[in-house]
Amino acid sequence: xxxxxxxxxxxxxxVNELFGLTSTSNDxxxxxxxxxxxxxxxxxxxxxxxxxxxxxxxTGELIGEALLKANPAxxxxxxxxxxxxxxxxxxxxxxxxxxxxxxxxxxxxxANSSGKQIMLEYSSPNTNxxxxxxxxxxxxxxxxxxxxxxTQGHDVIKVNLVNDRGIHICKSMLAWKLFGNxxxxxxxxxxxxxxxxxxxVEYDKAYKKEIQTLIDSGVTKEDAEKQAPIMLQTQDMLRKxxxxxxxxxxxxxxxxxxxxxxxxISYKKLGVDFDKMYYESNTYILGKEVVTEGLAKGVFxxxxxxxxxxxxxxxxxxxxxxxxSDGTSVYITQDLGTAIERFKExxxxxxxxxxxxxxxxxHFKVLFKSLEKLxxxxxxxxxxxxxxxxxxxxxxxxxxxxxxxxxDDLMDGMVVTxxxxxxxxxKIDHFSNxxxxxxxxxxxxxxxxxFILKVDPKKKMLFDPKESIDLHGxxxxxxxxxxxxxxxxxxxYEKSTDSISISTTIQLHEKEKELIKLQYDFxxxxxxxxxxxxxxxxxxxIYELAKSFNQFYNECSVLKEENTAIKExxxxxxxxxxxxxxxxxxxxxxxxxERM
RNA sequence: GGCCCCGUAGCUCAGCUGGAUAGAGCAACAGCCUUCUAAGCUGUGGGCCAUUGGUUCGAAUCCAAUCGGGGUCACCA
Numbered sequence: 001x002x003x004x005x006x007x008x009x010x011x012x013x014x015v016n017e018l019f020g021l022t023s024t025s026n027d028x029x030x031x032x033x034x035x036x037x038x039x040x041x042x043x044x045x046x047x048x049x050x051x052x053x054x055x056x057x058x059t060g061e062l063i064g065e066a067l068l069k070a071n072p073a074x075x076x077x078x079x080x081x082x083x084x085x086x087x088x089x090x091x092x093x094x095x096x097x098x099x100x101x102x103x104x105x106x107x108x109x110x111a112n113s114s115g116k117q118i119m120l121e122y123s124s125p126n127t128n129x130x131x132x133x134x135x136x137x138x139x140x141x142x143x144x145x146x147x148x149x150x151t152q153g154h155d156v157i158k159v160n161l162v163n164d165r166g167i168h169i170c171k172s173m174l175a176w177k178l179f180g181n182x183x184x185x186x187x188x189x190x191x192x193x194x195x196x197x198x199x200x201v202e203y204d205k206a207y208k209k210e211i212q213t214l215i216d217s218g219v220t221k222e223d224a225e226k227q228a229p230i231m232l233q234t235q236d237m238l239r240k241x242x243x244x245x246x247x248x249x250x251x252x253x254x255x256x257x258x259x260x261x262x263x264x265i266s267y268k269k270l271g272v273d274f275d276k277m278y279y280e281s282n283t284y285i286l287g288k289e290v291v292t293e294g295l296a297k298g299v300f301x302x303x304x305x306x307x308x309x310x311x312x313x314x315x316x317x318x319x320x321x322x323x324x325s326d327g328t329s330v331y332i333t334q335d336l337g338t339a340i341e342r343f344k345e346x347x348x349x350x351x352x353x354x355x356x357x358x359x360x361x362x363h364f365k366v367l368f369k370s371l372e373k374l375x376x377x378x379x380x381x382x383x384x385x386x387x388x389x390x391x392x393x394x395x396x397x398x399x400x401x402x403x404x405x406x407x408d409d410l411m412d413g414m415v416v417t418x419x420x421x422x423x424x425x426x427k428i429d430h431f432s433n434x435x436x437x438x439x440x441x442x443x444x445x446x447x448x449x450x451f452i453l454k455v456d457p458k459k460k461m462l463f464d465p466k467e468s469i470d471l472h473g474x475x476x477x478x479x480x481x482x483x484x485x486x487x488x489x490x491x492x493y494e495k496s497t498d499s500i501s502i503s504t505t506i507q508l509h510e511k512e513k514e515l516i517k518l519q520y521d522f523x524x525x526x527x528x529x530x531x532x533x534x535x536x537x538x539x540x541x542i543y544e545l546a547k548s549f550n551q552f553y554n555e556c557s558v559l560k561e562e563n564t565a566i567k568e569x570x571x572x573x574x575x576x577x578x579x580x581x582x583x584x585x586x587x588x589x590x591x592x593x594e595r596m
Numbered sequence: 597g598g599c600c601c602c603g604u605a606g607c608u609c610a611g612c613u614g615g616a617u618a619g620a621g622c623a624a625c626a627g628c629c630u631u632c633u634a635a636g637c638u639g640u641g642g643g644c645c646a647u648u649g650g651u652u653c654g655a656a657u658c659c660a661a662u663c664g665g666g667g668u669c670a671c672c673a
Contacts (some may be wrong), residue, residue: 020610034616044615046653056653082653083616126673166673193599280653280673316599331673361600362668388601438660443635455609459602460666467608471635473621474609481635489632540610543620550636559632596635 003096003520004030007041010074014066018173019051032517038078039085040517046082055083091504097516098502099577106522106583113153117348120146122355122385123160123272127259128172129197131266131407133390133463134357137452140589141387142355143272144453144535148587152530157346161278161338164256170237172196173251174230175203185258191408192258193263206230245527269411271445271589276337284329287337290374291323299373310370320366335367336374343378351381353533358386358458385533388460390452415444417469418477428596439593443477444467447589453588474543476590478579482546483592486578487556490571497575500568511552515573518545522580526587535588542584549577 008025033039047059052059060079067074077086122142146156176199213223214271287354291308294300300308308323364384371379419440451468455461471477529537561567585592
């Protein structure tokens, strides 16, 4: 039972009777009482002063008196202007805590209970270069939202659509052919994706050089870009690829293989995974039937030059080409086809979520609107999980200018910093080497993941490497540390917490009540995070909880407490706190160590 | 230029279905380790919530305009 609902249901009939209103419990404006005031919850009484024909103070008094009589859980109240602050009884909170601690799932609903199946696409890398910081945000966000949706009992299918074909892929292939001397990941010792990325850069260098030579010989810049021999060779290679030329396909398969081996390592480090992989080399042909279908339905129309368009000007969007005049498909053609294909392949899914950066906001508006006009009801349920760019202190990342932050370097750097800090603290000297390595990894990745996920996905964020490796304050390691401390206390307390039941005779300490209140919010927070697709909601909540524990820890000794009943209650209280921290961090894909 | 997003402490971010004196962290300064892990806790300073107007009992929050920043406007993906 939700406390707010319970209170609203109590208050609603009271104000109706007092003032002759017909409000429902949804109209009741309730909030948590601010720390500076006494009380647990606050009713805003401004809306009633007209009907009450009284001052805000008097109105508050009237409602407060009636509340005291109506519900024994409400013990006292005070009125400040139009705010009625009331307190709930000690017994009430103890009982609430008892019911929280009896649930063993702590806000996480059992799998498949909702019956809703959702497909969530994220990552979507290109196979011509390694992952960078932008991909890191994408991957962490997609994985986390999938996990959060699962806590609501939805069945989530995580998919990755790999962009493995096209002119940009041919560029690294050609460069390798021209300058590679048969270099392989084995021979060079390089990670496959980095090796391929190296040749993508080589290509760009050679291309620029050729352009400059042409410009120097009097060709315009525009023409030079088209005429550069290496560009012509690339286009030739793409044609060969499309014609399934064996040599080209073999090279493509080999180099993509290297990239996939490299990605597998990065994904593992990131802790993300997928239920199904899609490859654009398979899906890029999809969507042509959709165009035929759209033409028949009159949703699309053919232009004089043979290209097919959709007119979305009435919807406030533009006219958009869905098929080129030469009959080949464009980006959106594939997306239309792929979406329809997926709903056929998985008839039970009711929603598609695309984790893609906000530079494609417009594209997805067009895509969803087109699907809707084609008559697919599920189009309304499609969602673009749009996230802001990651910027660096020096400015924007540009792959060509080498100002990108490589994902592998970044992760390794975080782990190294975690190692240095941990060694400095000297707390884990007794750990085995294996345990140490695992801990450095947990802390370093925890810092990185939390740093990125605590920011609202919709907003662009600034990634300052110096700040991201900070382990103090609102950070992942801070929360991990709080968890490790709780576990340490629980280890020193030998008995099992399961047998403990809390008596209502215990008088709650202020900090204890705060912890209970926060714990009570966890399921509500998860629901909110799932509705808004925002891991940040969970991250900021867990930070509050961990901080609240630290304050409690500083004020109340747990193991030193002499009163057994209080001691047991506190053990139980921090045990549930640890469980919620663990579950919350799980939603962010962050591990919490037992000790650190 | 059209459309979309964003402007909150020196910095990074919360708060936004309208509610009390706008919150955290970092950085700075001052305290707290003989007590369950100080990666912690407590305190101090720091704000015309971009600007102006509107809506109302009440606006950081909703609406409009302006200024500033970003994105996007391909038969690229």
